[in-house]
Amino acid sequence: MLEFVYAGLGLIVLLLAGDTLVKGAVNLSLRLGIPALIVSLTVVAFGTSAPELLISIKAVLDGVPGLALGNVIGSNTANVLLILGIPAMIFGIAAGSDTSRSFLIMIAGTLLFIVLGFLGPYHWWSGLILVGALALILIDSARAAQAHRRAANGAPAPEEEEVLEEADPDMPWWKIALYLVLGLIGLPLGADLLVDSSIVIAQAYGVSETVIGLTLVAVGTSLPELATTVMAALRKHSDVAMGNVIGSNMFNLLGIIGVASLVGPIPVDPALLRLDVWVMLAASLVLAPFVFLRWSMGRLVGVIFTSLYVAYLVMLLA
Numbered sequence: 001m002l003e004f005v006y007a008g009l010g011l012i013v014l015l016l017a018g019d020t021l022v023k024g025a026v027n028l029s030l031r032l033g034i035p036a037l038i039v040s041l042t043v044v045a046f047g048t049s050a051p052e053l054l055i056s057i058k059a060v061l062d063g064v065p066g067l068a069l070g071n072v073i074g075s076n077t078a079n080v081l082l083i084l085g086i087p088a089m090i091f092g093i094a095a096g097s098d099t100s101r102s103f104l105i106m107i108a109g110t111l112l113f114i115v116l117g118f119l120g121p122y123h124w125w126s127g128l129i130l131v132g133a134l135a136l137i138l139i140d141s142a143r144a145a146q147a148h149r150r151a152a153n154g155a156p157a158p159e160e161e162e163v164l165e166e167a168d169p170d171m172p173w174w175k176i177a178l179y180l181v182l183g184l185i186g187l188p189l190g191a192d193l194l195v196d197s198s199i200v201i202a203q204a205y206g207v208s209e210t211v212i213g214l215t216l217v218a219v220g221t222s223l224p225e226l227a228t229t230v231m232a233a234l235r236k237h238s239d240v241a242m243g244n245v246i247g248s249n250m251f252n253l254l255g256i257i258g259v260a261s262l263v264g265p266i267p268v269d270p271a272l273l274r275l276d277v278w279v280m281l282a283a284s285l286v287l288a289p290f291v292f293l294r295w296s297m298g299r300l301v302g303v304i305f306t307s308l309y310v311a312y313l314v315m316l317l318a
Contacts, residue, residue, distance in 0.1 A: 003197040011223070013186050018227025019276030021183025026237055028180065051191035051221040052252055056260040062185040065266040066112060067213040069122075072252045073276050074218025076110075079245045079252075080283040081309035083225045089302025093241055103291040105137055110284055114277050115262035117268045122261035130258030187224040195220035214276060214316055232317045242290075249284065251270045279312060 028034075054074055056068035087093060112133060116126045195217055202216050225248050232240035260266060286305075288293050297305075 002064065006197035007194050007201070010190045010192070012196065013193065014223050014227045015189030015231075017183045017186025017317075019038045019183075019231045020239065021187065022228055022231045022235065022240055024179030024183055026175050026178050026235075026240060027168060030168075031171070031173070031176065038181035039133050042201050051188050051195070051224060053256045053259065054188055054192065055217065055221060056256050057194065057263055060260050060266065061265040062318065063166065065260070065264060066269055067217065069266055069268065069272065070213025070223060070256070070259050070276075071217045072256055073272060073280050074214040075222045076249045077276075077280045077283045077311060078218055078222040078251050079225055079249055080287060081300035081305045081312070082219070083229050083245055084223055084241070084287075084297060085305030086226060086296035086311060087230045087241065087302070089299050089306055090230070091233045092299055092302070093233050093297040099239045099242050099246060099291050103287060105140075106246050107281075107284060109137075109253050110251050110281055111135060113257065114273075114281065117273060117277060120279060121268060122266040123259060124262055125264075127258045130261070132252065134258060137254070144276045151314055187227070191221055191224055194223060211316060215313055246287075 003187060052071055055071055059065055059067040059071070084093065096221050113130070119126075122130075164311065198216050198220055199212060202212055207216070223246060229241045232244065259264065290297060295301075
């Protein structure tokens with residue numbers, strides 16, 4: 001019974017931390033004259049991916065590296081179908097600004113990850129390739145931010161003002177920093193509390209570690225993204241919602257597996273290459289019309305996305 005209490009407490013911490021992180025990131029973008037999309041691709045995405053990073057490194061050090069790989073693959077699938085599906089089903093997610101470049105980079109990172117997986121275990125050299133690719137993406141994002149600031153002279157563009165209409169452009173720096181720190185600390189703490197208690201509950205029912213990695217741990221470590229995306233959708237910050245998912249997926253594949261494989265080799269289960277990596281890629285490609293054609297994600301889309309993810313879980317547990 002105590003584990004259920006811990007799980008509920010972890011969920012509450014996640015929701016509160018997700019809200020504060022969105023507030024801090026959106027207002028940081030206003031004060032710096034940077035688009036909310038770029039901030040969500042970096043600060044928000046990295047913060048919400050912290051649980052996956054901590055769990056993956058711990059899994060490699062504890063001698064269960066397969067859990068790290070299943071966690072990341074499962075989380076990326078959940079990020080698209082569940083993390084965008086639930087808020088779309090509840091609130092709907094309006095079409096945001098252009099995210100086509102970031103989307104294409106995410107797909108390229110996904111293909112790189114899959115190719116390295118087919119070449120065998122992820123060794124240190126695989127980690128260097130993945131981390132190097134992430135570094136290039138961050139440098140590109142920094143240059144895009146600088147170009148935007150020069151073009152806008154530090155002022156947000158008109159279309160951004162509509163997206164960020166509930167933000168406070170005069171929020172003091174200390175308050176922005178407090179929001180960011182509380183969010184970045186609260187998210188991994190809440191996820192750790194929730195996942196640990198959930199694993200104990202799952203093991204009591206005899207669920208295997210592989211299934212736990214692809215399902216329970218993946219969903220648990222994706223809850224920060226869910227909390228952040230739900231709050232972003234509620235506050236009508238569609239750029240933060242989409243950017244958070246795209247950025248988290250890139251960081252999961254390139255940063256988390258990259259760093260974890262530097263700690264120790266990560267073997268690749270053939271079953272993952274037969275099914276799960278392709279489900280992950282297909283889930284990412286589903287976003288194409290919403291990115292390139294600027295479709296809004298209405299409630300029907302949310303129901304379809306969520307139903308597809310539930311069907312995937314049922315297939316794994318069958």
